[in-house]
Amino acid sequence: MNDFKFEIKAEDKETNARCGVLNTPHGKIKTPVFMPVGTKATVKTLSPEELNDLGAQVILANTYHLYLRPGSDIVKRMGGLHKWMNWDKPILTDSGGFQVFSLAHKVKNKPLVKIKENGVEFKSHIDGSTHFFSPESAMRIQEELGADIIMAFDECSPAYAARQYTKEAMERTHNWAKLCKTEWEKLQKDRKDQQALFPIIQGGIHKDLRIESTKFMVDLDLPGIAIGGLAVGETKDEMYNILDSINPYLPIQKPRYLMGVGTPEDLLEAIAHGIDMFDCVMATRNARHGSFWTCNGRNTIKNAEFKFEDTPLMEKCKCYSCKNYTASYVRHLIMEKEMFGQRLLTIHNLHFLTDLMEKSRDHIKKGTFDSFKKRFLKRYL
């Protein structure tokens, strides 16, 4: 997989932070990187040009949603995700596993999924129709979508599931990861643009299971490695303890992706724990509800104080929204449920994270990441 060479450019001496470049068929990704989430092949409210301008290097799309609608066959027929959504930089698709389980957990505790050894039967959250995801079908669907990085099919058990259940789910995930690898190798033969497969470490909040899972996934020798099943209800300390415990077993030369994280403070902490890649809906979802980040913490534009505020959302911010509009105008748009207000806050929040990642990369290179992180958190928290 020379298409996905990962070059480490600098390693921090005081923390486990590193900074690198991941090559893909659609360009290089500088890490640490935050990936905006475009669930249904669109990062809600934004155009590809806006994503590019705010510093997005790679975006994520959801296999589960695109499989149900419009169908991955249609996306393939239209030339694949990149062409269809007019985004020529890297894309990552998840495996659908997380959505299958999280949507099932959502419907009045009534399980909509049947977990079998060879996959998961589930009912669509849209029309209740029955579907089946297997490791093999997750690979085939993601091949049709055509992202640069695809994820192995996994079972994400709840943070506080019984240890025995967590262990069984992890073992299923291991078995599925092997099957994914076999199917993926087969599918790549016919492709022009190669896809990198990342397996997903599971094991809940149990250190020994996490280490076992890490060793298993590392042995598969795939182009990258992901950590799933965190930021799903456990405490922050539990999350960082897990990251500490698996760190010695992770190969230096492969990109590490912590799924579903997160907030500015979590990103910085996780970078210090050796993580290279992140995604989370919070930046975009919060924006649509009027919430935005500044160096001084999280704020909400609905606060009456912003009614007469003729300065931008954040001083010195270089995003399109802050360069061109006052908080007063953004507040008016959000109060009136105007979509342009949601766009402006989405741009700001995503830029806040891409900018934080850029600053982190610079400080890792300069050897000043730890003091940068402490300074940022002191002001932010």
Add this chain to the structure above:
Amino acid sequence: MNDFKFEIKAEDKETNARCGVLNTPHGKIKTPVFMPVGTKATVKTLSPEELNDLGAQVILANTYHLYLRPGSDIVKRMGGLHKWMNWDKPILTDSGGFQVFSLAHKVKNKPLVKIKENGVEFKSHIDGSTHFFSPESAMRIQEELGADIIMAFDECSPAYAARQYTKEAMERTHNWAKLCKTEWEKLQKDRKDQQALFPIIQGGIHKDLRIESTKFMVDLDLPGIAIGGLAVGETKDEMYNILDSINPYLPIQKPRYLMGVGTPEDLLEAIAHGIDMFDCVMATRNARHGSFWTCNGRNTIKNAEFKFEDTPLMEKCKCYSCKNYTASYVRHLIMEKEMFGQRLLTIHNLHFLTDLMEKSRDHIKKGTFDSFKKRFLKRYL
């Protein structure tokens, strides 16, 4: 009012169509022109840059809505509409009259307005609070908003109101227009950027009333003149008959604005009847519901035929949406209620109208407007 000089560049020989340039403190407007509607100081879903790119020369904002929220005092404090919404081209605000009456007519036939000789008492559609609009307050609010073109306060009576009622409403509108003129002249003295006041011709579907109203408004000798109370339920023939009947009384050298029109076919017909300026929410509202215009008529993206359509919404269209996306992708976004889909259709529909106006201007100059119009309508209808 030298700031608002209107220069006629060409007059069609076969129809009453004309083509001109209206000067404003924020730049020139080439007519015939379609003005996108930005009710709450934002053309729904779009940025100012997108409006500019799709060919918008001037946009409209609504006095009624902005008076209620956030309040015209806030807009003034923030530097006026242009600065606040980051749009440096011309803006027109309506007087609030139409909204006061149309919102009142909407609430279960229970009148929320009390019409008095000196103005209208109405209840906010948002919180039921009581407000009063007078000719003077409509001028003061529009001065605070700071648009280039402002409208006289008028009563827009329903198309099929009794003749006697229509006559009384028209006479009130005449009286109010005079009061508006006096207040407007006073307010302009303290302004750097002057505002042009347009009075609004009323008179329902009655030719004699319309002619009487036209004569009255022309006598006020204001920088432009508007025709209100059309496209509110009367037939198309009735509308064009009214335009025909008042045409001889309208001065050549002043811009004529037909309020609330409309569709591509109505725009072309009205241009042939001597109209220079238009606004309508249809282009933007229809877009948000999945409806779009092409040279072959109106279509809806929800049609199953577009599922696999790998061509743009319209062949040869030069709008951003058609240059970059397939109908298949736009359909997916609209079906999933994704805002970016609403943006793409809004851009397309508005571009369709600005492009139609540009073509009309070219054909009027070349003396081929009538055949262009016939050719367009033959294919479109």
